[in-house]
Amino acid sequence: MSKGIxxxxxxxxxxxxxxxxxxxxADHSAVRGCMVIKPHGFAIWENMKVxxxxxxxxxxxxxxxxxxxxxxxxxxxxxxxxEGFAKECAVVTxxxxxxxxxxxxxxxDPSAKLEEELIVRPTSETIIWNTYKDWIQSxxxxxxxxxxxxxxxxxxxRTRPFLRTAEFLWQEGHTAHATKEEAIEEAEKMHEVxxxxxxxxxxxxxxxxxxxxxxxxAGALETYTIEALMQDKKALQAGTSHFLxxxxxxxxxxTFLNENNQDELVWATSWGVSTRLVGAxxxxxxxxxxxxxxxxxxxxxxxxxxxPKPAAEIDxxxxxxxxxLEGKGFSVVYDxxxxxxxxxxxxxxxxxxxxxxxxxGKRDLENRxxxxxxxxxxxxxxxxxxxxxxxxxxxxxxxxxxxFKRALKFRADNTHTVHSWDVFKETIETKGxxxxxxxxxxxxxxxxxxxxxxxxxxxxxxxxxxxxxxxVYTGRPSERKVIFAKAY
Amino acid sequence: MSKGIxxxxxxxxxxxxxxxxxxxxADHSAVRGCMVIKPHGFAIWENMKVxxxxxxxxxxxxxxxxxxxxxxxxxxxxxxxxEGFAKECAVVTxxxxxxxxxxxxxxxDPSAKLEEELIVRPTSETIIWNTYKDWIQSxxxxxxxxxxxxxxxxxxxRTRPFLRTAEFLWQEGHTAHATKEEAIEEAEKMHEVxxxxxxxxxxxxxxxxxxxxxxxxAGALETYTIEALMQDKKALQAGTSHFLxxxxxxxxxxTFLNENNQDELVWATSWGVSTRLVGAxxxxxxxxxxxxxxxxxxxxxxxxxxxPKPAAEIDxxxxxxxxxLEGKGFSVVYDxxxxxxxxxxxxxxxxxxxxxxxxxGKRDLENRxxxxxxxxxxxxxxxxxxxxxxxxxxxxxxxxxxxFKRALKFRADNTHTVHSWDVFKETIETKGxxxxxxxxxxxxxxxxxxxxxxxxxxxxxxxxxxxxxxxVYTGRPSERKVIFAKAY
Numbered sequence: 001m002s003k004g005i006x007x008x009x010x011x012x013x014x015x016x017x018x019x020x021x022x023x024x025x026a027d028h029s030a031v032r033g034c035m036v037i038k039p040h041g042f043a044i045w046e047n048m049k050v051x052x053x054x055x056x057x058x059x060x061x062x063x064x065x066x067x068x069x070x071x072x073x074x075x076x077x078x079x080x081x082x083e084g085f086a087k088e089c090a091v092v093t094x095x096x097x098x099x100x101x102x103x104x105x106x107x108x109d110p111s112a113k114l115e116e117e118l119i120v121r122p123t124s125e126t127i128i129w130n131t132y133k134d135w136i137q138s139x140x141x142x143x144x145x146x147x148x149x150x151x152x153x154x155x156x157x158r159t160r161p162f163l164r165t166a167e168f169l170w171q172e173g174h175t176a177h178a179t180k181e182e183a184i185e186e187a188e189k190m191h192e193v194x195x196x197x198x199x200x201x202x203x204x205x206x207x208x209x210x211x212x213x214x215x216x217x218a219g220a221l222e223t224y225t226i227e228a229l230m231q232d233k234k235a236l237q238a239g240t241s242h243f244l245x246x247x248x249x250x251x252x253x254x255t256f257l258n259e260n261n262q263d264e265l266v267w268a269t270s271w272g273v274s275t276r277l278v279g280a281x282x283x284x285x286x287x288x289x290x291x292x293x294x295x296x297x298x299x300x301x302x303x304x305x306x307x308p309k310p311a312a313e314i315d316x317x318x319x320x321x322x323x324x325l326e327g328k329g330f331s332v333v334y335d336x337x338x339x340x341x342x343x344x345x346x347x348x349x350x351x352x353x354x355x356x357x358x359x360x361g362k363r364d365l366e367n368r369x370x371x372x373x374x375x376x377x378x379x380x381x382x383x384x385x386x387x388x389x390x391x392x393x394x395x396x397x398x399x400x401x402x403x404f405k406r407a408l409k410f411r412a413d414n415t416h417t418v419h420s421w422d423v424f425k426e427t428i429e430t431k432g433x434x435x436x437x438x439x440x441x442x443x444x445x446x447x448x449x450x451x452x453x454x455x456x457x458x459x460x461x462x463x464x465x466x467x468x469x470x471x472v473y474t475g476r477p478s479e480r481k482v483i484f485a486k487a488y
Numbered sequence: 489m490s491k492g493i494x495x496x497x498x499x500x501x502x503x504x505x506x507x508x509x510x511x512x513x514a515d516h517s518a519v520r521g522c523m524v525i526k527p528h529g530f531a532i533w534e535n536m537k538v539x540x541x542x543x544x545x546x547x548x549x550x551x552x553x554x555x556x557x558x559x560x561x562x563x564x565x566x567x568x569x570x571e572g573f574a575k576e577c578a579v580v581t582x583x584x585x586x587x588x589x590x591x592x593x594x595x596x597d598p599s600a601k602l603e604e605e606l607i608v609r610p611t612s613e614t615i616i617w618n619t620y621k622d623w624i625q626s627x628x629x630x631x632x633x634x635x636x637x638x639x640x641x642x643x644x645x646r647t648r649p650f651l652r653t654a655e656f657l658w659q660e661g662h663t664a665h666a667t668k669e670e671a672i673e674e675a676e677k678m679h680e681v682x683x684x685x686x687x688x689x690x691x692x693x694x695x696x697x698x699x700x701x702x703x704x705x706a707g708a709l710e711t712y713t714i715e716a717l718m719q720d721k722k723a724l725q726a727g728t729s730h731f732l733x734x735x736x737x738x739x740x741x742x743t744f745l746n747e748n749n750q751d752e753l754v755w756a757t758s759w760g761v762s763t764r765l766v767g768a769x770x771x772x773x774x775x776x777x778x779x780x781x782x783x784x785x786x787x788x789x790x791x792x793x794x795x796p797k798p799a800a801e802i803d804x805x806x807x808x809x810x811x812x813l814e815g816k817g818f819s820v821v822y823d824x825x826x827x828x829x830x831x832x833x834x835x836x837x838x839x840x841x842x843x844x845x846x847x848x849g850k851r852d853l854e855n856r857x858x859x860x861x862x863x864x865x866x867x868x869x870x871x872x873x874x875x876x877x878x879x880x881x882x883x884x885x886x887x888x889x890x891x892f893k894r895a896l897k898f899r900a901d902n903t904h905t906v907h908s909w910d911v912f913k914e915t916i917e918t919k920g921x922x923x924x925x926x927x928x929x930x931x932x933x934x935x936x937x938x939x940x941x942x943x944x945x946x947x948x949x950x951x952x953x954x955x956x957x958x959x960v961y962t963g964r965p966s967e968r969k970v971i972f973a974k975a976y
Contacts (some may be wrong), residue, residue, distance in 0.1 A: 034555035064530045067522035076593030094579040095643040150864030154584040
C-alpha cells in the first residue's frame with residue numbers, strides 16, 4: 001500500500017495535509033474555508049469531548065445552548081470586543097429566497113431584508129451576557145457555571161483543516177461571579193483543566209502562562225493560555241481561559257444585589273478549546289507513516305489481523321482476545337476483510353493511528369504466541385498467548401506515557417534561553433522552537449520583535465523562573481523571561 | 489412556593505409556556521424565533537442524545553460533521569427539495585463588518601459582498617451529497633452510514649420553544665447504498681430505532697406509518713414517520729426517516745461502479761429527530777404541578793430533602809442512601825439549602841420533574857423509615873429504611889412503565905374510528921385526538937379535508953388494519969384507513 005504521505009523533513013506543511021487526507025480525518029468542502037470532518041477525525045473529536053465534558057461537569061459546570069445568531073448592535077457594546085471580533089464574520093442580511101423571475105434557480109428575495117443584520121457567532125460573550133441580564137438579580141443567582149458546545153464562524157482568509165477554518169467546533173464556558181477573586185479562581189481552574197487534558201489525554205506537554213496585553217482576548221483583563229510545540233518547531237495556542245473583569249457586565253448592564261442589598265456589576269470568565277486540538281494532536285505525535293493517536297483518545301485501540309487470512313482456529317483465538325480486551329474497555333477490530341492482504345492492512349491501521357496491532361497466524365498459534373506491534377515506536381514482539389491481554393492493556397499505558405515523554409523531550413531539545421538580540425534572531429531563524437528571553441514588558445517592543453522576526457510572545461510563563469534581567473531587544477529592565485516563538 | 493403555572497384545562501398553550509419557563513427549560517432570546525436552551529432543558533436533550541447516539545452506533549452508524557453553510561445554487565439542484573426548503577431561510581450575503589464612518593457602531597462592509605450567497609443549512613442533503621460524490625467511486629465504498637449532530641435554521645414565522653424555532657438542534661442521518669432494497673431497509677430500520685426510543689425512553693407511544701405524498705419530505709419517495717398524541721389531543725410528528733431513491737444522487741451526479749463494472753446511481757436515505765422531542769416529552773407527561781420526566785431521561789432521579797433541615801444524623805443516612813443509589817447509576821441530589829423550607833423544596837423538585845423524592849426527618853429515623861414520593865402519581869409512602877434503595881430502584885421501572893401505560897390509555901381513549909363525513913367533522917371539532925377514517929388516496933381530497941377541518945393526514949399506519957372501505961369524504965374506494973388529526 002503506497003500511503004502517499006510526503007515526509008516531514010521534505011515538506012512539513014504537505015505532510016500535515018497528506019495525513020489529514022489519507023488518514024480520513026477531514027476534507028475540503030464546497031464552501032470556502034469550511035471543512036468536512038470525516039468519521040475518523042470526528043471520532044477523535046468526540047473522544048476529546050467526552051473527556052472534557054466530564055472534566056467540566058466534575059468542576060461544577062452545566063451545559064446550555066445559546067443562539068447561533070447575534071444582532072449586529074450587540075457586537076458594538078463592548079468596545080475592545082468589537083475591534084477583535086466584529087470584522088471578518090458571516091453576515092445574514094435576508095431571510096428568504098425566491099424563484100428567479102428569469103428562471104435561473106433561486107435568488108435572494110429583496111423584500112425579505114432583515115431590519116437589523118445578524119452575525120453568525122464568532123464567539124458568544126455578547127449574546128450570553130445579554131441573556132445573563134435576565135438570569136441574574138441577586139447574589140443567590142450566582143455563580144453561573146455554564147458551558148456550551150457549538151459551532152462558530154470567523155471569516156479567515158487563509159485556512160487549514162483543523163488549525164484554522166472559517167467554521168469550527170468548540171466549547172465555550174461562560175461564567176458569572178459575585179467577586180473578582182472567585183472569577184479569577186475560576187479562570188485559573190479551567191486553565192488547569194485544559195493543562196491536565198492536554199498532558200494527560202493528548203500526551204501533549206504545554207507551557208502554562210498568561211498572554212501579553214497585546215495578545216489578550218478582546219475584552220479580557222487576563223488571558224491564561226496553554227502553549228504547545230509542534231514538530232516543525234512552531235508554537236500552537238491550544239486553549240485559553242479569560243478573566244473578563246466586569247467588562248461584559250458593564251456593556252450589558254448585568255448587576256446583582258449583594259448581601260448588603262447594594263447593586264454590583266457581575267464578574268465574568270470565558271474559556272474555550274476547539275477542533276484545533278485535533279490539528280495539535282496530529283502535529284505533536286504523528287510520523288511519516290501516518291497518524292499516531294495516544295491510547296486515551298484513540299477511536300480504535302487494537303487491530304487484530306489474521307495471517308494470511310481468517311481461518312477457524314485463528315478466528316476463535318482472535319475473537320476471544322477481542323472480547324477480553326473489550327471487557328477492559330478497549331475498542332478492538334478484527335480485520336477479516338478478504339479483499340486486502342496483511343501488509344495492506346498493517347499499513348492502513350498504521351496510517352489511521354491504531355496504537356496496537358496484533359498479528360495471528362497458524363504458526364503463531366502452534367507456538368502459542370501472538371505478534372504485538374506498537375504504533376508509537378513501531379517495535380514488534382512475540383508475546384505468549386496466555387498473557388497477551390494483560391500485556392496489551394499495560395502497553396496502552398506505556399504508549400500513552402512514551403508519547404508524552406517523547407514530546408516532552410522534543411520540547412526540551414527545542415527550548416532555548418537567549419540573552420542577546422543577535423542570538424535571538426539567529427535562534428528564531430535557524431532553530432525555531434520556544435525561545436526564552438527577557439522582555440521589557442511594552443507592546444512597542446513586542447511588535448518590533450514580531451516585525452523583525454515573525455516571533456510573537458506566546459506567554460509569560462507561570463513557572464518558577466522569575467529571575468529579572470535586561471530586555472533582549474531594548475536592554476531595559478525585565479521582570480522575568482517570557483516565551484517567544486513563531487506560531488500557528 | 490407559588491408555581492405560577494396555569495392549568496391545562498384553563499389554557500393549554502399558556503400551561504406549556506409556563507412549564508418551559510418555570511421549570512427552567514428555555515428562554516426567549518434577543519434573536520427573533522431563536523431560543524436559549526437553559527441547563528435543565530439541555531440536560532434532557534443531552535440524555536436523549538446519549539441514548540440515540542448509542543442506538544445509531546449499535547446499528548452501524550458513525551458521526552461526521554458537514555459545513556453550516558450551503559451555496560445557494562446547491563438548493564436548486566433537486567427540484568422538489570428547493571420548493572420545500574429554499575424559501576424561508578437565513579441568507580449570508582457579506583463576510584465583513586466595518587466601523588460606521590458616521591460613528592454609529594458597526595455596519596456591513598459593502599465591499600465584502602459574497603460572489604454567491606450562502607444559506608444557513610435548513611437540512612444538509614445537498615451539501616452532503618455534493619461531498620459523497622468525492623467519497624463514492626465503487627461498490628466497495630458503500631454503504632456510507634453517517635450521522636451528524638448539528639444546528640439548523642428555518643425562518644419560521646410563528647415559533648414556540650422546542651416545538652418550532654428558527655434555529656433548532658437535531659441529528660440528521662445520511663446514508664448511501666448500492667441497492668434500492670438496502671436503502672429501504674435502512675430507512676425502515678431507523679424508523680424502528682425512533683419508535684423504540686420514543687416508546688422505551690420517552691415513554692411516549694407512537695403510531696408508525698408513512699406520510700401521504702403531499703406530506704412527504706421534499707425530495708423523498710417515501711417518508712416514514714412516528715406520530716404521537718399530546719395532552720391537548722393534537723398530534724405531533726416526532727421523527728421521520730426518508731427513502732430518497734436516487735433523487736439526490738441524480739442531482740449531484742453520484743454514481744458508483746458496480747461489481748460488473750457498470751456505473752449506477754447511488755440510493756439514499758435521510759432521517760432525523762430534533763429538540764422538538766423535548767417539547768413532545770413535556771406535552772406527553774407533564775401536569776399542572778410542572779414537568780414530569782420519565783426516569784430513563786431524567787437529569788436527576790432522586791431528590792432527598794432533610795426535614796426540616798440538615799442535621800448530623802439525617803445527613804449520615806441521606807448521604808449513605810445517595811451513595812448507594814449513585815452506585816446503581818442514579819443521579820441524586822441531597823438538598824441541604826438552608827434558605828429554603830421543605831415545602832418549597834418539594835414544590836421545586838416537583839416542578840422540575842424529579843421522578844422520586846425522599847423526605848427524611850428525625851422522627852422517621854426513630855421509626856427507621858423514609859417517606860418516598862413519586863412524581864408521576866404524587867403518591868407518598870413510608871418505606872423501611874433498610875429496603876429503601878431497592879425500593880427506589882424498582883420504583884424507577886415502575887414509574888417508567890406507568891408513564892407509558894398512562895399515555896397509551898390516553899391515546900386509546902382519544903382515538904376514534906369514523907365512517908361518515910358528519911361524524912368526522914364533529915369528532916375533529918369537538919373531541920380532537922386521532923381520527924381513523926377511510927381516504928380515497930388523492931391529494932385533492934386530502935387538501936379539501938384539511939381546508940374544511942384543519943385536520944391533516946398524520947400517516948398511513950403500518951398496522952394490521954388493512955380492511956378496505958369507502959372514503960369518508962368522497963365515498964370513493966379506499967384501501968385502508970388512515971390517521972387524521974390536527975397537528976403541531
